[in-house]
Amino acid sequence: MISVVLCTRNRANHLRRALESIGNLSRPCDLAWEVVVVDNDSTDDTRAVSELFLRESGINVTYVFEGRRGTSHARNAGIRAAQGDVLAFVDDDIIVDPEWLVNIVSECIGDGTCSVLFGQTKLMWADQARIAIKEEPFEEIYVYPCNPAAPGASNNMVVRRSILESVVGFDTSLGPGTLLRGAEDTDFTYRVLRSGGKIKYCPRILVRHNHDRLTRRAVRSLLLSYGRARGGFYCKYVLRQDLWAAKLCYWEIKCCLKRLLDQDRRRDTAVHLIGMAAGFVLRLGLEVTALVRRRPIGCGMDTAACCS
Amino acid sequence: MACEISVIVPTYNRARLIATTLESIVTQSCTPAEVIVVDDGSSDDTEAIVRAFGAAVKYIRIDNSGPCRARNVGVRASRSRYITFCDSDDVWFSDKLEQQFKIFEAAPNVKFVFSDFRIFSDEGYSTKSKFESLSSEFWRGLPRRTLSTELSIVEAPLVERLLWRQPIFPSTIAMKRSFFDSIGGWVESLGRTPSEDLEFVLRAAAHHPTGVVSKPVVGIRKHASNFSGDNVRTTLGEIQILQYVIDHHAPGKRLRPLILDQIRRRRENVAAASFSARDFETMRKVLEPAPIWHRSCRLHVKSVVARLPRALRNFLLKRMVSTPT
Numbered sequence: 001m002i003s004v005v006l007c008t009r010n011r012a013n014h015l016r017r018a019l020e021s022i023g024n025l026s027r028p029c030d031l032a033w034e035v036v037v038v039d040n041d042s043t044d045d046t047r048a049v050s051e052l053f054l055r056e057s058g059i060n061v062t063y064v065f066e067g068r069r070g071t072s073h074a075r076n077a078g079i080r081a082a083q084g085d086v087l088a089f090v091d092d093d094i095i096v097d098p099e100w101l102v103n104i105v106s107e108c109i110g111d112g113t114c115s116v117l118f119g120q121t122k123l124m125w126a127d128q129a130r131i132a133i134k135e136e137p138f139e140e141i142y143v144y145p146c147n148p149a150a151p152g153a154s155n156n157m158v159v160r161r162s163i164l165e166s167v168v169g170f171d172t173s174l175g176p177g178t179l180l181r182g183a184e185d186t187d188f189t190y191r192v193l194r195s196g197g198k199i200k201y202c203p204r205i206l207v208r209h210n211h212d213r214l215t216r217r218a219v220r221s222l223l224l225s226y227g228r229a230r231g232g233f234y235c236k237y238v239l240r241q242d243l244w245a246a247k248l249c250y251w252e253i254k255c256c257l258k259r260l261l262d263q264d265r266r267r268d269t270a271v272h273l274i275g276m277a278a279g280f281v282l283r284l285g286l287e288v289t290a291l292v293r294r295r296p297i298g299c300g301m302d303t304a305a306c307c308s
Numbered sequence: 309m310a311c312e313i314s315v316i317v318p319t320y321n322r323a324r325l326i327a328t329t330l331e332s333i334v335t336q337s338c339t340p341a342e343v344i345v346v347d348d349g350s351s352d353d354t355e356a357i358v359r360a361f362g363a364a365v366k367y368i369r370i371d372n373s374g375p376c377r378a379r380n381v382g383v384r385a386s387r388s389r390y391i392t393f394c395d396s397d398d399v400w401f402s403d404k405l406e407q408q409f410k411i412f413e414a415a416p417n418v419k420f421v422f423s424d425f426r427i428f429s430d431e432g433y434s435t436k437s438k439f440e441s442l443s444s445e446f447w448r449g450l451p452r453r454t455l456s457t458e459l460s461i462v463e464a465p466l467v468e469r470l471l472w473r474q475p476i477f478p479s480t481i482a483m484k485r486s487f488f489d490s491i492g493g494w495v496e497s498l499g500r501t502p503s504e505d506l507e508f509v510l511r512a513a514a515h516h517p518t519g520v521v522s523k524p525v526v527g528i529r530k531h532a533s534n535f536s537g538d539n540v541r542t543t544l545g546e547i548q549i550l551q552y553v554i555d556h557h558a559p560g561k562r563l564r565p566l567i568l569d570q571i572r573r574r575r576e577n578v579a580a581a582s583f584s585a586r587d588f589e590t591m592r593k594v595l596e597p598a599p600i601w602h603r604s605c606r607l608h609v610k611s612v613v614a615r616l617p618r619a620l621r622n623f624l625l626k627r628m629v630s631t632p633t
Contacts, residue, residue, distance in 0.1 A: 017486065017489060020486035020489075021486055021489055021490045024419065024484075024486055024487050024490040024515075026515065095489045095490060096490065097490065097491070097492070098487075098490050098491060098514075098515050122492070124489070124492070124493075125380065125493070126377070126496045126497075208489075208492055
């Protein structure tokens with residue numbers, strides 16, 4: 001059984017579009033599937049939208065409310081509520097391709113060795129800012145050591161339930177809705193890779209990202225968040241004396257410094273670097289506070305496993 | 309009667325014709341929720357003519373960038389559950405929207421609807437409609453559910469048949485907005501390729517169920533300045549589009565050889581047509597990327613002739629073949 005887990009917060013309008021595209025999916029024959037909508041403390045009519053969708057489409061939709069803010073909390077709640085042995089995570093601002101589900105099924109049946117699959121993310125409209133997309137037309141396989149941000153993002157991620165035994169859920173101190181604004185997917189991927197998991201990028205598992213960052217300013221502020229998240233992610237692992245993460249951090253900074261010389265990308269790169277520095281410092285602060293208070297900072301569903 | 313459907317009319321320098329088109333849209337028996345004209349950077353008085361329709365028609369102006377982008381801009385500005393397109397030189401008969409909306413009401417899972425149409429020019433309408441001139445082979449073996457004498461629902465993808473005969477024109481399409489989003493809209497980079505609609509239609513027709521209105525409810529204008537006017541250019545455009553489909557749609561094991569076969573046929577047609585028009589440049593260009601075993605004997609001879617030095621070729625052609633008049 002496949003569970004499509006969709007986390008959302010106060011974006012009923014986007015959610016309606018995303019759910020409608022799920023309603024248009026070609027159905028894989030003789031395979032049960034369900035949709036789990038995780039409402040992350042919304043105050044708008046998110047609930048009404050998902051219930052309307054349940055009534056109109058006839059698809060098996062479960063509505064879950066998660067009061068603690070943060071995408072990681074929401075995804076973990078989704079993992080608990082979902083019944084499938086394959087979990088497909090999507091965001092509320094994506095539109096899935098009609099063949100998305102069918103392709104997930106054939107990939108999962110075809111290759112049992114990969115514990116996580118990432119799909120292709122295109123832009124919905126050609127004139128949108130080119131952020132958070134991955135459009136390579138060829139399949140790729142990732143094993144440790146590699147860059148955990150390379151395989152893709154959690155707006156189009158398929159996870160086998162079996163890997164969740166060793167890599168437990170998402171780190172709740174990372175991700176949108178927290179101080180560090182993101183990188184919960186990079187962190188998850190990294191832990192999968194460290195635990196010996198194989199990750200595959202499959203371009204035919206296709207979604208379109210319909211983000212509404214139209215102004216330069218909105219794009220920059222998103223880039224700043226991404227930088228902050230990346231900094232926080234590196235800090236987490238560098239403090240735990242992870243040599244590979246330290247190397248990745250060094251390479252990224254080196255790469256960014258080189259890119260500063262490029263006239264066209266100078267400003268975006270500077271924003272990214274500033275974000276990274278901020279994220280590093282913020283995470284450091286969090287860690288120190290946690291040490292003083294003797295309380296572990298947010299982790300996956302099981303604190304012991306994901307902070308080791 | 310009103311229906312929850314948005315009409316998108318892309319236009320470029322058609323001030324002379326667009327009034328008739330818009331007239332036929334706003335006087336439909338089933339009034340659309342909104343009509344959006346996307347002016348693709350016209351330099352004539354299109355704007356004044358559209359504005360004369362008042363609040364019934366919304367006007368959006370963009371920089372000239374081809375019909376695909378114009379249609380996408382229109383869809384993004386629309387707010388209805390269903391969308392439909394009409395090119396600014398075509399006309400709708402008064403019950404077009406009514407018939408198509410009936411299908412959506414009867415079967416909410418239908419993803420898109422197309423309809424029969426008649427070709428017309430300044431001299432008047434063609435005697436036969438598109439479906440009448442389509443051989444019955446096209447419909448053979450298709451699982452069809454009939455709603456009434458004119459309306460039916462096809463419960464299988466049409467894409468393979470469309471490679472062979474393509475009766476779906478943009479002005480006859482109505483679709484669910486969410487389905488438009490799912491398949492990803494029009495490809496804007498193909499905006500200036502002739503027969504750009506083929507790519508979109510093939511992408512949509514890979515899915516089903518599809519509604520069919522088998523009664524001509526649209527008039528498609530044929531004129532000299534039309535994209536479809538020049539046969540060789542259209543076929544060259546189709547080859548380009550099919551090549552794009554091969555590269556970007558990841559067609560399956562069944563579909564891929566069919567598309568390649570269609571490309572081969574079209575290349576042969578263009579090569580033969582340009583040979584008889586003595587346009588050797590086009591002929592060489594179209595045959596170049598084709599594998600050599602794709603050519604018939606006759607085409608081999610012709611391509612050898614096309615490669616000869618000009619003086620020798622002219623001599624041979626004058627001596628051996630009577631020049632076409």
